[in-house]
Amino acid sequence: MPRQLCGLTTGVVRVTIVEAVTVIATESLSKRFPRVTALDRLSVDVGPGVTGLVGANGAGKSTLIKILLGLSPASEGRAEVLGLDVATKGADIRERVGYMPEHDCLPPDVSATEFVVHMARMSGLPPTAARERTADTLRHVGLYEERYRPIGGYSTGMKQRVKLAQALVHDPQLVFLDEPTNGLDPVGRDEMLGLIRRIHTDFGISVLVTSHLLGELERTCDHVVVIDGGKLLRSSSTTDFTQTTATLAIEVTDTDEHPDGTRAVRESLHARGVEVLDGSNGLPGAGHILLLTAQGEETYDLVRDVVADLGLGLVRMEQRRHHISEVFTSEEEQRKEAAVHGS
């Protein structure tokens, strides 16, 4: 729900900007291998919250995470994580951040509890604290009785939860999640995304999550960073991506007086000079949804008054966001056009 509000009013967005302290900052960060340039003068600032890192395979996502963990020196430029320089404070950074790799990383012959306790100790937690934090964290990620069984018998969804738990067990200030929804079915995917959202809202831990599915990031992230070929394509907040135009979706009930309430509202709004689109998209059953462009507060009032005058019930009035992918598609088209014009 707070996310919806965030989309409705720009005021909330401003508050996050005021709070913003940089969690990750890179400055013309480059990483060159003998044959490939993995990162090319990447400068990006990431604030607290959930940040999506998008890029195709080989775009430099993993290389960036490696450098940010202080495990691989940058060829050029500098980077800071939580205000610590990655070149000199690698160990301090790794004590304060968590990392969930993309690939499998769990030994099958130990239980989730034993494994996560061990990983907690590897993060520097004393034995008792490690055990307590493990129990807490496994519960938070949704593993209960099964945590005493060997990991080998777990489903993919449960394994992903264990991987997430080991990244959170030492209560880091920031976690890197590499493709956390890989291999999950739609339900598992939704649960994982909800969990990622909670990592920030409930646990207060900032998240850098990579994915190649834009739809996921749109639902989960406050901020999206797009890299391609090691270069920064775009970095902006999700609301910027999706709030270029605010579309309002309304659905009303029918009454005896107005057997087709939807049409009555449309005509009535049209009479007052408001453009109304059909929200059906040719899908059956969706014809009851009207889409209109919100001009500001007065549009909401107008809709309320019109519906009240007609004596109908207002079932739904919600902000429809544009999808990030649409923004990207249009941007790509623009770039292509520019390229055509350029040549």
Place this chain on the structure above:
Amino acid sequence: MAVEQPMRSPVATPGDQTRIHNIGYRNYDGPRLGRSYATRSLYSQSLRGSYGLGRSIKSKVLPMLLFVVMCVPAAIMVAVAVATKAKDLPVDYTRYAIIMQAVISLYVASQAPQSVSRDLRFKTVPLYFSRPIETADYVRAKYAALASALFVLTAAPLLVLYVGALLAKLDFADQTKGFAQGLVSVALLSLLFAGIGLVIASVTPRRGFGIAAVIAVMTISYGAVSTLQAIADNQDSTGAIPWIGLFSPVTLIDGVQSAFLGASSAFPGAVGPTNGEGAVYVLVVLGLIAACYGLLLRRYKKVGL
């Protein structure tokens, strides 16, 4: 009221259960003990793992069995010595590990892959390196853990012999000296065998290959060296025997202890290395241990994330 209250509590029980699930997230503000603590934790976990502790019952069987096999002959010798009121133990402290080398090799072959191949195979290594410890910490912890496990395996029967010898009222100074020499010898042996085992095991994520490769290296090198030594002995070129001994881990340890630790050599014709040759042995052993450590470091530099 007094009747109502006890009735309420069972009703509240399901409510309590759901509330357990709803405890909010608690931050951790306790101590973070850092790199050296993490390295020690990895060491103790690996050491325990080498005897199957903290692992499944199945993985306890082999190490525990080998430990028993190592100690039983010592116990029997002690029993015989006490019963027959012998003036000396039937076997030198330094000789015991050489006699039991097959058991030691088997232990290294089974536990070195267990220690490192599993982390490689299940790709757990990146998780370690995403934490405060560095490559060198990981290598040191794993090396120290396996060397300690081997020391426990090889020193325990010596302790049995020593305690038995004291019970049999053998000469205290003599026995203590022998025991100390034995301990030094098995300490060197543990370091050398652990290094060789880990280097071989760290190359392959497949445990089976690791086991086979370690056994092959240990037995083939020993077989080849002792065959060549026997041939040299037959042809009366006794000067070559110590030099051939440099090429297998067991004969290396044998050479070092017969030169400096008062052991009688197990080489054919009991031709141990002279002091000069012994110095070469010590240098080769130390060099091999350092080389194993260096190779492991290099190997794990590449594994990373």
